[in-house]
Amino acid sequence: MEITEIEGVLCNGIKEGKLGLGIVKCRGSVVGVFTKNKIKAAPVIVCSEHISDGKIEGLIVNSGNANAFTGKEGIEDAREMCRIAAKLMGCYERDIAVASTGVIGKRLDMEWIKEKASIVFSEIGNSVKHAENFAKAITTTDRFLKKAHSKKPKISAVAKGAGMISPNMATMLCFIFTSASYDSGELYEMLKQAVDNSFNRLSVDGDMSTNDTVLLISTGREKVKKEEFQEKLNEVCLSIARQIAKDGEGATKLIEVYVTGAVDENDAIKAAKAVASSLLVKTAIFGNDPNWGRVIAALGYSGAEVDETISISLEGAGEVKLVEKGKPLNNESIARKVLENSNEIRLVINLHKGTGEGYALGCDLSYEYVKLNSEYTT
Amino acid sequence: MEITEIEGVLCNGIKEGKLGLGIVKCRGSVVGVFTKNKIKAAPVIVCSEHISDGKIEGLIVNSGNANAFTGKEGIEDAREMCRIAAKLMGCYERDIAVASTGVIGKRLDMEWIKEKASIVFSEIGNSVKHAENFAKAITTTDRFLKKAHSKKPKISAVAKGAGMISPNMATMLCFIFTSASYDSGELYEMLKQAVDNSFNRLSVDGDMSTNDTVLLISTGREKVKKEEFQEKLNEVCLSIARQIAKDGEGATKLIEVYVTGAVDENDAIKAAKAVASSLLVKTAIFGNDPNWGRVIAALGYSGAEVDETISISLEGAGEVKLVEKGKPLNNESIARKVLENSNEIRLVINLHKGTGEGYALGCDLSYEYVKLNSEYTT
DSSP, rough: GGGGGTTTTTTEEEEEEEEEEEEEEEEEEEEEOOOOOOSSSSSHHHHHHHHTTSSSEEEEEEEEEEOOOOOOOOOHHHHHHHHHHHHHHHGGGGEEEEEEEESOOOOHHHHHHHHEEEEEEEBOOSSSSHHHHHHHOOOOOSSSOOOEEEEETEEEEEEOOSSOOSSSOOOOOEEEEEOOOOOHHHHHHHHHHHHTTTGEEEESOOOOOOOOOEEEEOOOOOOOOHHHHHHHHHHHHHHHHHHHHTTTOOOOOEEEEEHHHHHHHHHHHHHHHHHHHHHHHHHHHHHOOOOOHHHHHHHHHSSSSOOSEEEEEEEEEEEEEEETTTOOOHHHHHHHHHHHSEEEEEHHHHHHHHHHHHHHEEEOOOHHHHHHHHOOOO | OGGGTTTTEEEEEEOOOOEEEEEEEEEEEEEEEEEESSSSSSHHHHHHHHHHTEEEEEEEEEEEEOOOSOOOHHHHHHHHHHHHHHHHHOOGEEEEEEEEEEEOOOOHHHHHHHHHHHHHHHHHHHHHHHHHHHHTTOOSSSSSSSSEEEETTTEEEEOOSSSSEEEEEESOOOHHHHHOOHHHHHHHHHHHHHTTTGGGGESSSSSSOOOOOEEEEEEEEEEHHHHHHHHHHHHHHHHHHHHHHEEEEEOOOOOEEEEEESHHHHHHHHHHHHHOOOOOHHHHHHHOOHHHHHHHHHHHHHOOOSSSOOOOEESSSEEEEEEEETTOOHHHHHHHHHTOSSSEEEEEEOOSSSSEEEEEEEEOOHHHHHHHHHHSOO
């Protein structure tokens, strides 16, 4: 189900080389979660200002240039993007949300944006093709489009991920649309919970971007029980987070780390994140090497309560126990086969300390990661 | 100046494929700093126990197997290593220090160790060749031997580094010998300061090993002023740390990050570490790409007080300013040349917030890192 299948959502987009521009028309309520990086990109500053009243008429997004570290001029450019969209939609500048992704430290080409915005808006619509145009327009190094939805209640999300995905929030843009109606306080609480359980569990390379933006936009045409909506919103966000991990720059395998038996949930999440973020674990999994010693080392420095009484299993195309309560089981050759045959890996860890459970998401680290990131700009 | 040039230090070593064994005979005082990982390797546990009285007769070290996550049997093996060395030297087991490095989760081959220990000890001596044998015996994926010294006061250090070098302490073994005489309380304070200003500023991949060990051993034959000794000890440790960074797995460039103008020293160190640890900065430098936007992003999430008023310069074979008080200077093409022609890069950052200064060490991230770490064990 595309974002255009949410009643009241129209969109379109264009991608020309590295540059893209997308526009969404979507009257309704809006809440957002943004990067915690102290250096915030201009669109993040302008967008949080514009959505603070909880109202939205539309959204303008560009890719290829992050409009970050661009000073007062950058802020002015972000406002200008909103003015361009507002003029096209016939609404107030402050009812437009804005986002950017791409290279840091370069001024936007406002001529290009103005010209493309007219073209994009002139053919705005609600077909599957329109949704795809928008999805493509916001991508950078993404290898596939990231979408997730729930049919009942109606939720549809589109995202841009890959690279610079941090333990605290991903370098990502994610726009979630729903017809379910809530006040913006309720929407914010629900978005916060969903983000905490998905994007904030995600680590590609530990870097945190200046532009991270997740918006939840409600066109308010449906009454839905909060519990029901929260459950589906969580699922949608987790699905997007998994897709982003899978498409981590150069990633060949999705890594999910489930920790049980921790003293509490916090410790479990801490332990899971340390394993999912460890470069040594990531490179081992890339090499199909069931090197559980590196998992142990990561658990040891995670800050969680651990001792040597640890159990580790590997799940993928098959299941295999590697360590049982601290005893190595010498199943490495089977484990290697499981790794070779799986592009989704689950590491299941029991710390045998208590009842705390938690998970984290990551991906392997490949030659391609180095290639993409050593050859990106300038 | 080799470790054998410290009066009272005799050594020897052997390396056969991935396995190595080294022995040092060195009566004197000893202090040590060990990994903060909660999962400590057996030799770390045994060694800290043995050096707790501040006395040492000798040292036995093996490479190729970390004797980590090996349970009670591993502890027993580490004790057995000490017994073997003690028997050869005719001293107490508890006056022997022990260290291991290599693969996690495998029992030591005690037969091999016992056999080689006799051979190594039977030809122990104090020539340059003996020092080199020991240095080689303790290496794993090291591409070059790591040594540093001071002639006056006499200090000589030998180390094993590469890989799993973390912001908190390196996966490293470092043995520092001196003839300067202090009580072990004084020695410990001085070692702590030297380690804080060197190894604890170092990040290769953010992982923290189970085996990190730095020992400072004094044969006590010389009286030296504390200030003088501290200064030289700091220099020796910083030199070893720089060598370890330079030899980070797959590294092609040493990265030194100097932060000035922070609100205080802590903030400066925090900012410097975030930049030196950023995978995106590391891959950019590997690709000779002066992508200062990634430096800005890392400063932003470092936790240090920052705003956009940042200056960044690059120093190597030449010097070039990239950003002046938040203004990009468009010197990327010159900067690229500097990067291409340098294997030691200094990023000099001014946060324009105060007078705090600090530095951190790291290295770039290359294809070779991925290769080494995806193809290591099992």
